[in-house]
Amino acid sequence: MQVYADQAATTKISERALQAMMPCYTDIFGNPSSLHEVGRAAEEAVEKARKSIASAIGAEAGEVYFTSGGSEADNWAITMAAQLGAKKGKKHLISSAFEHHAVLHTLDKLKKEGFEVTLLPVHEDGLVRPEELEAAIREDTALVTIMFVNNEVGTIQPIEKLGEICRQKGVLFHTDAVQAAGHLPIDVKEMKIDMLSMAGHKFHGPKGVGALFVRKGIAMSNLISGGGQEKGKRAGTENVPAIVGMAEALRESLENREEKNAAVLKMRKRLTEAVLQIPKSRLNGDPDQRIAGNMNFCFEGIEGESLLLYLDLQGICASSGSACTSGSLEPSHVLLALGVPVEIAHGSLRISLDESNTEEEVDYILQTLPGVVKRLREMSPMWEHIQKGEV
Amino acid sequence: MAMTYSEKVRDHFANPRNVGTIEDANGVGEVGNAVCGDIMKMYLKIENGVIEDVKFNTFGCGAAIATSSMATEMIKGKTIEEAEQLTNKAVVEALDGLPPVKIHCSVLAEEAVHAALEDYRKRLAAQQQ
Numbered sequence: 001m002q003v004y005a006d007q008a009a010t011t012k013i014s015e016r017a018l019q020a021m022m023p024c025y026t027d028i029f030g031n032p033s034s035l036h037e038v039g040r041a042a043e044e045a046v047e048k049a050r051k052s053i054a055s056a057i058g059a060e061a062g063e064v065y066f067t068s069g070g071s072e073a074d075n076w077a078i079t080m081a082a083q084l085g086a087k088k089g090k091k092h093l094i095s096s097a098f099e100h101h102a103v104l105h106t107l108d109k110l111k112k113e114g115f116e117v118t119l120l121p122v123h124e125d126g127l128v129r130p131e132e133l134e135a136a137i138r139e140d141t142a143l144v145t146i147m148f149v150n151n152e153v154g155t156i157q158p159i160e161k162l163g164e165i166c167r168q169k170g171v172l173f174h175t176d177a178v179q180a181a182g183h184l185p186i187d188v189k190e191m192k193i194d195m196l197s198m199a200g201h202k203f204h205g206p207k208g209v210g211a212l213f214v215r216k217g218i219a220m221s222n223l224i225s226g227g228g229q230e231k232g233k234r235a236g237t238e239n240v241p242a243i244v245g246m247a248e249a250l251r252e253s254l255e256n257r258e259e260k261n262a263a264v265l266k267m268r269k270r271l272t273e274a275v276l277q278i279p280k281s282r283l284n285g286d287p288d289q290r291i292a293g294n295m296n297f298c299f300e301g302i303e304g305e306s307l308l309l310y311l312d313l314q315g316i317c318a319s320s321g322s323a324c325t326s327g328s329l330e331p332s333h334v335l336l337a338l339g340v341p342v343e344i345a346h347g348s349l350r351i352s353l354d355e356s357n358t359e360e361e362v363d364y365i366l367q368t369l370p371g372v373v374k375r376l377r378e379m380s381p382m383w384e385h386i387q388k389g390e391v
Numbered sequence: 392m393a394m395t396y397s398e399k400v401r402d403h404f405a406n407p408r409n410v411g412t413i414e415d416a417n418g419v420g421e422v423g424n425a426v427c428g429d430i431m432k433m434y435l436k437i438e439n440g441v442i443e444d445v446k447f448n449t450f451g452c453g454a455a456i457a458t459s460s461m462a463t464e465m466i467k468g469k470t471i472e473e474a475e476q477l478t479n480k481a482v483v484e485a486l487d488g489l490p491p492v493k494i495h496c497s498v499l500a501e502e503a504v505h506a507a508l509e510d511y512r513k514r515l516a517a518q519q520q
Contacts, residue, residue, distance in 0.1 A: 023403035303428055305452035306404065313405055330430065379410045381432040382425050382450035391425065 002315040004250035004347040007293055007373055008179060008352035009319055012097055013245065020248035022205065024241035032238050033227060042240050051245035053211055056250050057196065058187035065212045065230045066243050071102035072223075073212035076234075077174045078106045080113055080214075080221045081195070082213030083173070085142020093145045094136050094171075096128050097337035100151055103176055104333075107145075120146070122337050126155035126285035133286035134165050143172045148180035148196075152334040152350055153285030154294025156184065157174045163192030172218070178202055178210075181292055183261070183354075188213055198250075200242065204356075205249030210243035245345035260355040267362045271295060274366050278373055280386065283312040283347070284338055289361055293353035298340060301383030302347045303377040304331075310372045311349075316365060320348045343382070343391070396453060403457035410466050411446040417514055420506025423499050429455045430502040433463070437511050440471050447503070454493035458500035461485050466504055466517035471511070477504050 004012070024045060030038035032046050051061040067073045083091060095107055097119045099206055107117045120128050144166050149156050159175055166173035174195035177186060181196075182203025188196055194215045201207040214220055226235025236341070250264045272283060272295055280300035282308050299307065304320030311318055320332075330336075331345035340348075351365065377383040398443075412435075429451035431469040436444035445467050461482050466474040479497035483489050489497060490519035 193513075298477040301450065303451050303455070309404060309453045346425070346428040351486055353490045379407070379448050379456070381421060381448045384432075384448065385425075 001361075001366050002305050002317070003004045003357070003364055004317045005351045005353055005357065005361070005365060006203070006319050007319045007354040007356070008154070008350065010201045010207065011204045012356065013201075013206055014249055014252055016082065016252050017245040017249040019206050019244040021337060022243040024244050028240065032240065033229065036203055042238075045244050046238050046240055049243045052247040052251055054213075055185070056254055057181070057198075057213060058189050059213050060216065063188075063213055063216055065214060065234060065236065066238060067210045067212055067223075068208055068239075069210040070100075070197050070199030070202075070208075072255065073199075073210050074100065074102040074145075074174075074176050075106050076109070076212055076223045077195040077214070078103065078143065080218075080223075081143035081145075081172045081174060082110050084219060085140075086115075088142075089261060090140045090142040090225045091115045091143045092118065092138050094118045094133065094141060094146075096122055096146050096157075096272075096333040098122050098126065098150055098152070098369065099145070099147050100176055100178070103147070104144055111295075115142075122150075122155075124339050125289070125335075126150055126153045126338050127289060128157050130158055130161040130165055132342050133162055134169075135220050137165070137169045137171055141169070141171050143174060146178035148186070149291045149294075150334060151179050151182070151284070152332060153296045153338065154179070154290040154352070156180070156289055159193070166194075167192040179291060183257075183293075185257070188215070193239060195316055196245045200223040200246030200249060204298065205246040205251040206242045209246050211246070244304065261292040262351055264357070267357060267359060268293060268295060268361075271351065271353075271362050271365060273370060278370055281373075282338060282344075284335055293357075295353075296335075297349045297351070297353045298335070298344050298349045299349065299373050299377075300344055301380045301386050302373060304346060304348045306376055307347065307349055309367065309373065310376065314368045314372065316368060319350045319352075392490070394490045398488070399461075399485070399487045400454060400457045403405070403460040403486065405451040407447075407456050407460040409460065409467065410448070412448060413444055418436050418507040418509075418511030420503050420510050422502045422506050423451070425450070426497070428452070429496065429499055431455065431459050431499050433503040433507040435507045435511055437471065437506065442466050442469055442471070442474055451496065451499075452493070454489055454496040455499065457486060458482050458489070459497045459503065462504055463501040471508060473506060474508060479503055485495075499515050512513070 030042035034045035180196035196213040199210040284296040335345040413434040416434040421432040423429040436445045449459045479501040482497045
């Protein structure tokens with residue numbers, strides 16, 4: 001049996017999205033910038049997709065720009081806001097300690113260019129506090145960028161409150177909604193979001209495509225120079241099939257979302273409860289204020305990568321925030337931001353489910369995981385130390 | 392980018408050789424620490440200058456398990472002098488290579504063997520006094 005329990009990493013393209021894409025490789029092969037009929041058909045497909053994505057987040061079509069994915073959208077939004085701020089002498093940026101590296105590394109780059117960055121704490125529950133954001137905003141703050149849903153622990157940030165504070169203080173607010181889009185209701189107007197990033201492959205759309213929402217009225221800087229695509233802000237012939245596939249996937253994902261989330265939540269609760277029966281295990285991040293399918297566990301005395309490899313041998317695909325995969329000895333910056341001790345953070349496991357998973361798969365994970373943890377602990381000198389009370 | 396392990400590495404972490412402990416070991420070495428995410432513990436049973444039995448326990452990644460496993464295979468049945476010659480490079484070669492970021496695991500395996508041999512020597516010296 002193979003169980004794909006890594007939906008937060010990527011998802012399988014849906015049949016509907018795939019079917020929507022196919023004609024874009026055959027009949028609608030035109031260049032959207034061409035004036036002839038073949039080109040116009042492609043342009044129509046792109047604009048239809050733009051409209052559909054915009055309406056899914058409460059935006060207008062003219063406010064949605066297509067990108068190569070979530071990272072590009074994050075890079076673009078943050079750099080753009082920083083440049084805008086710098087023109088007015090505002091060189092202070094606010095974010096959180098557990099953002100995706102697409103955000104953190106962009107901020108690092110800007111730091112080297114003379115910007116000052118404040119990273120808000122996320123506390124043990126993995127949640128940013130609105131009052132701490134309010135206190136951190138200064139006269140010279142150019143941008144606040146806080147993720148909608150954390151990618152490792154799945155915690156849902158109080159976006160509406162954060163947006164409200166930013167709007168009141170006149171500061172631009174960007175949110176990396178890569179893990180939220182297609183899974184949670186988003187309304188950029190109600191939530192007072194100025195910029196929002198999403199990626200197609202996180203909701204059963206294709207890879208290599210994403211979108212950036214930029215509220216009308218924000219003076220955008222150009223990302224790629226060249227032709228007039230994306231209002232001249234991001235040149236390059238549009239990836240028509242991917243754009244069309246993303247729009248269809250988002251539409252499908254949001255259909256009956258509440259029912260889907262309820263079913264996923266039921267699986268998560270059952271799995272979480274049973275996994276936490278394993279001695280010296282913990283769930284990282286707030287148990288309730290998190291996206292329906294996310295679980296992030298730590299098992300003391302074992303290391304995350306070996307746990308993943310052993311699960312993989314049994315057909316279970318999951319992931320960890322483990323340092324091992326990133327090539328550094330540091331464990332997940334997200335878990336450290338939550339205050340998980342380093343030696344425990346090494347033993348992390350992220351299981352992420354969605355509506356494509358089944359109760360039978362949950363059964364299989366529950367049949368397999370405790371045995372794998374037991375086997376690894378039996379060969380762990382660290383576990384021996386824990387058992388003897390030496391650590 | 393996902394890291395790729397060689398077939399031999401995969402085999403050694405999936406089916407590690409000589410896992411466990413030796414009750415009457417006369418050389419035990421433990422190296423590494425929990426903060427770095429790797430701990431290896433090596434147990435030796437040495438008789439007449441020959442490593443009659445060896446077992447290990449490891450807390451760490453797939454490469455840490457595989458290098459410990461391979462190291463035990465490489466020294467089992469060998470004389471102390473031969474085991475002392477074990478290098479991390481030899482362990483890496485025997486595993487058909489390791490990703491660059493995992494080379495430290497092989498260093499730890501070498502250190503664990505040497506630490507266990509050192510412990511044996513100390514015990515021997517204590518006995519002879």
